[in-house]
Amino acid sequence: MPTKTVYILGAGASVSAHLPMQAWLLSEVYSLRLSSFDIPAQDDADFLSLPLNNKLQRMQEFYSKFDEYRQSLGRFIVSNFSSSNKLSQYEIAINAAKLIQAKDKAAILEKEALLLPAYDIVKSVNVSLEDLFTIFDSVASGREHFRLYSSKEMADLHNQLKLCIIFTLSFFIADNCDNTDYKKFCEHLLRARNQLTQKEDALAVITINWDDILETTLSELCSNHNKELTKNQIKTYPDLCFYDYSLSANPEHIPSTHIKAKGHKNIKILKMHGSLAWLECPKCGRIYTDYSNEIASEEFSDMKCPHCSDESRPQEENPILRSLIITPTFLKSLENLNLKNIWHNAFIDISEADEIVFIGYSFPDADFEMRCLLKKACKSTAKISVVLSSSDDPKSYRSKFTEKGFSLDESNKFIAKMRLPEERYKSFFGEDRVTFNYCGFAKYIDQIGGTRTNE
Numbered sequence: 001m002p003t004k005t006v007y008i009l010g011a012g013a014s015v016s017a018h019l020p021m022q023a024w025l026l027s028e029v030y031s032l033r034l035s036s037f038d039i040p041a042q043d044d045a046d047f048l049s050l051p052l053n054n055k056l057q058r059m060q061e062f063y064s065k066f067d068e069y070r071q072s073l074g075r076f077i078v079s080n081f082s083s084s085n086k087l088s089q090y091e092i093a094i095n096a097a098k099l100i101q102a103k104d105k106a107a108i109l110e111k112e113a114l115l116l117p118a119y120d121i122v123k124s125v126n127v128s129l130e131d132l133f134t135i136f137d138s139v140a141s142g143r144e145h146f147r148l149y150s151s152k153e154m155a156d157l158h159n160q161l162k163l164c165i166i167f168t169l170s171f172f173i174a175d176n177c178d179n180t181d182y183k184k185f186c187e188h189l190l191r192a193r194n195q196l197t198q199k200e201d202a203l204a205v206i207t208i209n210w211d212d213i214l215e216t217t218l219s220e221l222c223s224n225h226n227k228e229l230t231k232n233q234i235k236t237y238p239d240l241c242f243y244d245y246s247l248s249a250n251p252e253h254i255p256s257t258h259i260k261a262k263g264h265k266n267i268k269i270l271k272m273h274g275s276l277a278w279l280e281c282p283k284c285g286r287i288y289t290d291y292s293n294e295i296a297s298e299e300f301s302d303m304k305c306p307h308c309s310d311e312s313r314p315q316e317e318n319p320i321l322r323s324l325i326i327t328p329t330f331l332k333s334l335e336n337l338n339l340k341n342i343w344h345n346a347f348i349d350i351s352e353a354d355e356i357v358f359i360g361y362s363f364p365d366a367d368f369e370m371r372c373l374l375k376k377a378c379k380s381t382a383k384i385s386v387v388l389s390s391s392d393d394p395k396s397y398r399s400k401f402t403e404k405g406f407s408l409d410e411s412n413k414f415i416a417k418m419r420l421p422e423e424r425y426k427s428f429f430g431e432d433r434v435t436f437n438y439c440g441f442a443k444y445i446d447q448i449g450g451t452r453t454n455e
Helices: 011-015 022-029 056-061 063-081 084-098 105-124 129-142 151-176 180-194 213-227 296-301 337-352 368-377 394-403 408-418 421-429 440-447
Strands: 005-009 203-207 236-239 244-246 265-271 274-280 287-289 322-325 355-359 383-387 434-437
Touching (some): 011 180, 011 440, 022 129, 022 151, 056 063, 056 151, 063 105, 063 151, 084 105, 129 151, 151 274, 151 296, 180 203, 180 213, 180 265, 203 337, 213 236, 213 265, 265 274, 265 337, 274 296, 296 322, 337 368, 383 421, 383 440, 421 434
Parallel strands (some): 005 203, 005 355, 203 265, 244 287, 383 434
Antiparallel strands (some): 274 322
16 A cells, blocks of 8 residues: 655745735735736726736726725724724825726826825734634624624625735736746646556645645646546546536536546645635535636626526526635634535545645644644654745744854743744644754755656
């Protein structure tokens, strides 16, 4: 029997693709500007309808709605976490921008300049995403009012915050994403899986991240690999471990739960907190995916469920697809049936693993659901390997402290109070059980052989 390896990916892996860390997301929401879309300068054209030759074209259509949502959200943040003086300044800037109705390039740029001070005020407020989402979830669970906000207004703001996060991350994926490291990692996964028989189950990837870079990259590699095969050779597909539907009605799409049943090889991708690119119907519970298109921002278009929609009914009665993501809150709900399947499969894979490799995962104390799962499932003989960046290395901090004149003992006390990821891993798994590698995601992939070879 081959040894089983389970990879667990955290935010550090997505940072290598130029995506922002969760701690930076709220600031990025208020840093995004229409000019960020790099629209060509054509003075005689409607600035908002200029063509783009990439995925940003569709996102640009939703920008005005995104801007409306973040203004409303910004008012909530400033009024509840800052001063009345700052709120007054925020309102003045917002109202001045609203007076501009023209849509030519000069007018849009003037409006952005007026909004900039308002968004800078929001960025200066010291509030975390965890705090915001926890407040919204707490109010929703009790159907309560929050200060002057009704439960409905809080529900709307909750949804607007989620949509602003989705839009911002989608922009980074469409505009600035570098999937080089992910591609090398997926090449390693594809090569490792094809060295196993169809029935063997010795590989799985668990990820905490919302972005779809991993499965999109893997899907493309698998597709290219499958095209090179002869008719009787076994194909390989990404496996999300639940019954997924193709949004684009792709005739080649195989639901994840049917891959092995049809005689193909699978590579399990277990997304513990959902995905930006999973659009779920609130009526039938179907989850739609599309690896070839950027579909996360389609939530702004109020896309209807292809299965449940009925043209004979009023459009507002047809269920609207919504992204399935678990937001950063201390009141996480994992009751969704598809997520339950994912967590159950993750439990089984971890319990069978001979080696667990954590990549870019800081192992936060607040992520108690994941910690509880690991404590219950991980067998005592499993090898634990941790890949982090050099900025997480206690040695780098120790060197900086000693350079400033602190003794080794004092430096170690400072580092202990910081409770770096290494300390969290050691206290959870045991002092001598964990192997640390501070080379980062990219160099680690090179170490394990990230360059594809002919098989």
